[in-house]
Amino acid sequence: MQPKAHAPSFFMADELRQELINRHLITMAQVDEADVPAVPAEVDGYHSLFPLEPLPPPNRVPGAGSLGCVTSCYKAVSGRDALAYCLRRVHGFRLVNTRCMVLVDMWKKLQHSNIVTLREVFTTKAFAEPSLVFAYDFHAGGETLLSRHFNDPSADAYFSKRKWGPRPAPPARLPPESLLWAYVVQLSSALRTIHAAGLACRVLEPSKVLVTGRSRLRVNCVGVCDVLTFDNSQSSNPLALMAQYQQADLVALGKLVLALACNSALVVQRDNVPRALELVSLHYSADLKNLVLYLLAEPGRPRSVHDIMPMIGARFYTQLDAAQMRSDVIEEDLAKEVQNGRLFRLLAKLGTINERPEFQKDPAWAETGDRYLLKLFRDHLFHQVTAAGAPWIDLSHIVSCLNKLDAGVPERISLSSRDAKSVLVVTYGDLKRCFENTFQELLAAGAAE
Template structure:
C-alpha cells in the first residue's frame, strides 16, 4: 500500500518516513533560484517528481520515492520579477575597492595573486616533504606520538661536542606529523638533556595557554630516548616556509658594508635610505608593532619571552613575524631550589625590553654589528641621520637602564598612529586575499 504524508514536510509523519526520504536531500541541496529541481541523488529511485501550480504564493511539490509519495511545500523563495540568471558559469570582476587599490607610500608591499599562489604551493610542498629513511638512519621513524620526521635544519654531526648558541645545548629541528590528529608540528629537540624535575611543567602549562598571531604556539613538551639518548622535545605549531629574521635580514655579508666602512662624522648630509642599504622605516615599525604585541601578551600572562633575538624570530610571507622557541629557556634553566618558579619573571621581562631594543637597532642599522657595545654610538648616529626621532627615542628608551620597572606599554605613545597604519594595511591585505579566494 501507499502511505500518504500530508503537511509541510515528511519529517512530520510519525514512524513512516523511510531512510530514502527526500528530506535529507532537500536539506543539503543548495537551491538554484533559476531552476527548482529537488531530486539530487542518482541512487534514489524517483518515480515521479512534479510541482503543483502555486496557490497563495507557495509551491507544493509531489515526489514518489520507493513506493511512497510525499507532498511538501517548497520553501525556496520565489525569484524576483525580472531577475534572470545566466545558464553558464562566469567569474565576477574584481570589486572596485580592490581593483583600484593604490599602494601606500613606503608601505610593505602585498603579494600579487601569482606570487601568493606560488607561496601557498611552496608551503604545501614543504608541509608534505618526506625523507628516505634509508638515507638518514639517524632520524627515527617515530618519536612519541609523532611520525614522518623531516629535518628542517642541517643535522649536527654525530660526534659534535661543542654546544651552540641555541640555548647552550646541541639542538635539531624537525617537521613531524602527530598521529593523534594527523597535523604537522615542529619538533625542537634538545640533545642529551635529562629532565630531573617536573616542577617546570607549571611554566609549560602557562605557555600552552598562550595563542597569539605573533607567537609560535607551544603544544607540548616530552622526554624521549627515540634518538638513542636522553632528549627533551618541544612541540610547536608548524609554519611552513618560515625563515628566521637572521636569515632574512642579516645573512648577507655585503649588508654590513655600509655600517662598517662608512667614515663616521664625515658625511655631507643624509643619504637616501635605499642608497645606504637600509630598510624602509615603515617596515621597521611594522616589525615593532608585531613584536611589542607579542611581548605585551607574554608579559600579561606573567611570563617572559627570553628569545627576543633575530635567530628566534620567524618571518613568513613579506612582513609577518612570529616569536619562536618560547618556553625553552624556562625549562632548561629552571632552578629547582626556587620555591616560586615565577620569582625571576619581572627581571626577565626587563631583559626582554632590552632585547627588543637590540633587535630594532640591528634592523635600523641593517647590521648586527650595530648592537655591539663598542658600536652603539655609531649606530645611534646612523639612526639619527636616517630615521625619525620617534624611532630613535624608542630605541634609546628600550636600551637605557631606568630607575624603575618598565613596561612594554610604555612604548605605545612612541608607536602612536603607526598602529593604525598597520591595522589599515592588515585589513587591505584581507581584502586582497578575499578577492583572490573569489576567483
C-alpha cells in the same frame, strides 16, 4: 597585499596561489631514510620527520648554540590529528625537575597571532640518546629574521673591529622605516600578551623570530629557556625573577630593532651602539631613535611594554589598515574558491552518472531516461564547436551553465544528439530534477551494499 584593478577572474590571484602551493610542498616534503639515517621513523606519535635545518655534527660542543645547548629542528606529522608540527629537539638533555611543567602549561594556553604556539613537551629516547622535544605549530615557508635581513657583508664590515686601515663606508641599503615599525608593532604586541600572562619571552633574537610572507612575524622557541634553566631556586621568589626576565625582554627588543635598522647583528656589541645610533639618526625618524634609546637605557624604574605605545602612535593604524586590507583580498579570493568548490561537486556528481558502464544489470542505463538528458547536457557543456567544426572552448559558458543547473532556473535549453537527429528542449529545472534523482539512486544503491 592590496586589491588590484584587473579583469574579473574565476580563480584566486597567481601570487597567493603560488604561495599556498609552496607551503603545501614544504608541508608534504619527506626525507629519504637512506640519506639521513639519523632521523628516526617515529618519535612518540609523530612520524615522517623532515629536517628543517642542517643537522648538527655528532661531535658538536654543547653550549655552542644560541640556546646554550645543541638543538635540531624537524617537521613531523602527528598520528593523532594528521597535522604537521615543528619539533625542536634538545640533544642529550635529561629532565630532572618536573616543576617547570607548570610554566609549560602556561605557554600551551597562550594563543597569539605573533607567537608560535607551543603544543607539548616530552622526553624521548627515539634519537638513540635522551632528548627533550618541544612540539610547536608548523608554519610552512617561514624563515628567520637572521636569514631574511642579516646578510649584508657591507653592514657587518662597517661595524666590525679593525686595527688598521680606513673604516668601510656605511651600508647603502637599509630597511624602510615602515617595515621596522611593522615589526615593532607585532613584536610589542607579542610581548604585551606574554607579560600579561605572567611569562617572559627570553628568546627575542634574530634567529628565534620567524618571518612568513612579506612581513608577518612570529616569536619562535617560546618556553625553551624556562625549561632548560629551571632550578629549585626559582621557587623562592618566582615573581621577582620573572620581572627581571620581562625587563630583559625590553632590552632584547631594543637590540633587535637596532640590529634590523643597521642590517647587522654586530651592533648589539657595546662598542658599536653609539655608531649604530648615529646611523639610525641619519636614516630614520627621531621617533625610532627615541624608541631604541628608551629600550636600551638603564632602567631607573621598572618599565612596561605599554610605555612604547605612545612612541608608535598613529603608525599602529597604518599596520591595522594593512592587515585589514590583506584580509579583504584573501576573503575575496576565498569567495572565488567557495564557488569553484561548489561547481567541482556538481562536476563530480555528473561524472559518476555519465558513461557508467552498467548499473542494476542494465548496460544501457546511462543512455536512457533521465540519464540521456544528462549525457546531452554534458555534451552541451564541453563539446561545443564553431560553424567551421573547430572546438569552441569558453570557460564562462561552462560556469554559466553549471550555475543555472545548480539553481534550477526556468530558462529553456536546446540539447542536440551527436548525430543531430534529435533535439530536446528542456529547462534547467528539469535537468536539475533528473540530476538529483539519478544521483540519489546511485547513493541508495551504494548504501544498500
